[in-house]
């Protein structure tokens with residue numbers, strides 16, 4: 001929406017609000033600038049937004065309709081602004097993101113409110129700033145700082161933007177008045193020195209090294225995501241080419257990204273993450289009707305690895321926390337660990353040092369006294385995965401805590417209803433599955449039991465948001481969503497070892513796909529004893545296993561005892577220095593192939609008469625990923641996840657699924673469900689003893705219905721509907 005408002009003659013004000021129709025805004029901006037240019041009464045122009053916001057950039061939903069080649073129009077309007085003979089000043093309030101910052105870079109001056117912030121988030125959407133941003137920003141602030149902003153998409157506050165040279169002045173108030181004042185002041189002055197396209201990029205003696213190091217860094221971090229790499233290439237063009245040729249290169253790279261498919265996946269993730277906040281449950285509870293209760297004081301029970309991370313996250317969010325342990329020694333060890341985590345977090349954020357209130361230790365109390373928990377608004381139990389222990393604690397909590405307090409259990413698999421049954425308030429009991437390390441990982445699965453009230457769900461979701469996490473509401477079943485889908489994936493990885501692969505081959509295939517860690521490196525990091533304890537608990541191995549059970553069968557299902565055998569040999573992963581790999585010493589991180597393990601696999605195959613065969617990367621990927629996806633369809637059909645978007649958010653933020661592939665369910669939609677089904681059918685015929693490979697009924701149904709788009713899937717599941 002554009003107003004050509006003559007509010008403070010002779011300065012003319014162009015006002016914008018939401019950029020939903022990019023072409024309309026670009027046209028209106030063009031007309032406004034042209035009109036001001038030819039109007040002799042106008043001496044200068046100020047561009048600002050409405051309602052305290054300059055602009056958050058383009059409506060991302062509109063990108064799908066942009067065709068390669070459409071894009072230059074914003075760029076040419078920015079050129080027009082820059083070429084204007086009358087000074088154009090950007091008055092930045094709120095935020096200037098993406099195309100909006102590019103518009104501001106085309107202006108001759110930029111004034112910002114002290115609370116404003118700017119950024120070029122295009123890279124996070126699989127794109128690059130395609131309206132001259134990659135050419136103008138390096139000319140304005142130099143290559144290292146421009147690379148940092150453009151390749152990460154990070155936002156910077158006005159003070160930082162001033163330091164970098166992005167903006168010229170900061171205002172505590174009346175930003176628009178200040179911009180008008182500046183526009184009047186500079187009216188009539190020469191503008192060439194303010195036109196970024198005419199500037200040279202500041203040369204640096206080690207420019208080649210800076211660019212090549214940036215490329216190496218983004219390639220390493222991006223794991224196959226193209227946009228950061230293309231951003232570096234575009235900035236490189238600003239150094240090596242004249243402005244107009246740099247712009248041509250920027251456009252070429254932008255068009256390449258636009259047609260890559262990755263941009264579509266990343267934009268899907270943007271909306272999926274937001275859609276996950278609008279939770280619903282299969283019983284009809286929803287974010288619309290349940291409101292979160294205020295949480296002022298949180299108690300955390302257990303200061304093991306998970307408890308420490310949870311406490312750290314809460315304190316970082318400035319919540320008042322009581323941390324409880326069962327004996328003095330564990331309390332002291334836990335307290336020291338939390339203090340060191342908080343110190344490390346503060347050192348990662350140097351600006352926190354300037355704020356004495358950040359990570360305030362007064363917010364944190366360590367205790368052995370259960371009764372201190374009585375006035376906590378919410379308690380998170382984070383002891384280890386032992387049902388009897390958890391039930392005992394919940395029974396105690398139920399008696400001690402004030403009537404309104406919410407009781408959360410941090411579990412990765414256990415039955416929430418059974419834990420809730422130990423209390424007199426099952427409607428206030430909920431699962432909060434944090435991911436390790438809990439002060440770093442973004443995801444929290446919020447698991448509602450049969451009796452969990454909508455207010456309890458809303459409160460747990462609210463807490464996740466307050467501490468900067470992404471909560472996803474899921475139903476109660478063994479492993480919930482994430483670990484339930486992980487089980488067939490990890491199972492396939494081990495079966496592939498039995499059949500002839502080495503751990504590194506499987507890991508390389510999945511890391512090549514884009515995972516942070518392949519399954520074996522991940523298992524070594526998490527600790528193999530965790531799964532071993534769980535399998536012993538389920539009677540799959542250990543003393544509860546019925547005598548005479550065949551080594552590689554449980555019932556009629558294929559089972560691999562390999563992980564159990566490793567544990568029996570004391571190989572628990574990184575922490576013992578041996579697992580699927582060997583490590584220099586216990587706790588070391590670099591995984592090296594282990595000849596002992598390779599020989600062990602040979603002996604194992606011989607003992608079980610398995611003929612090793614060569615397994616190519618395609619089979620590794622299909623068997624691991626398609627079985628995981630297959631479980632995802634089963635989960636949707638069971639109503640454990642209410643949408644494919646929720647599963648995708650869980651996998652991206654909890655399991656390192658490559659974001660540019662949009663999550664497992666989105667990925668399935670790009671592969672095509674008929675292909676996934678056909679492959680599962682082929683593999684399950686070859687391995688009839690692996691039930692998790694048999695295609696889910698819901699997948700079959702969707703294929704039968706003609707492979708509908710992802711946003712329509714849930715309308716065929718009967719009771720659910722997509723939120724996108």
Ligand SMILES: CCCCCCCC/C=C\C=C\CC(=O)SCCNC(=O)CCNC(=O)[C@H](O)C(C)(C)COP(=O)(O)OP(=O)(O)OC[C@H]1O[C@@H](n2cnc3c(N)ncnc32)[C@H](O)[C@@H]1OP(=O)(O)O
Pocket residue numbers: 015016019022025047048049054055056057058059060061074097098099100103121122125271274275
């Ligand atoms: C005066 C200057 C004129 C400017 C002219 C500009 C012309 C632009 C032309 C072309 C430009 C192309 C390049 C780009 O601009 S790329 C887009 C760059 N912008 C972004 O990436 C911003 C993305 N959004 C965010 O980072 C956040 O949403 C933020 C704006 C910081 C607000 O955060 P928060 O307060 O936490 O709110 P939510 O994230 O929950 O968002 C609220 C709802 O708004 C929807 N939303 C937000 N941004 C967009 C967007 N860019 N496009 C479409 N929808 C958006 C979001 O989905 C939420 O909706 P809902 O609740 O329904 O899910």
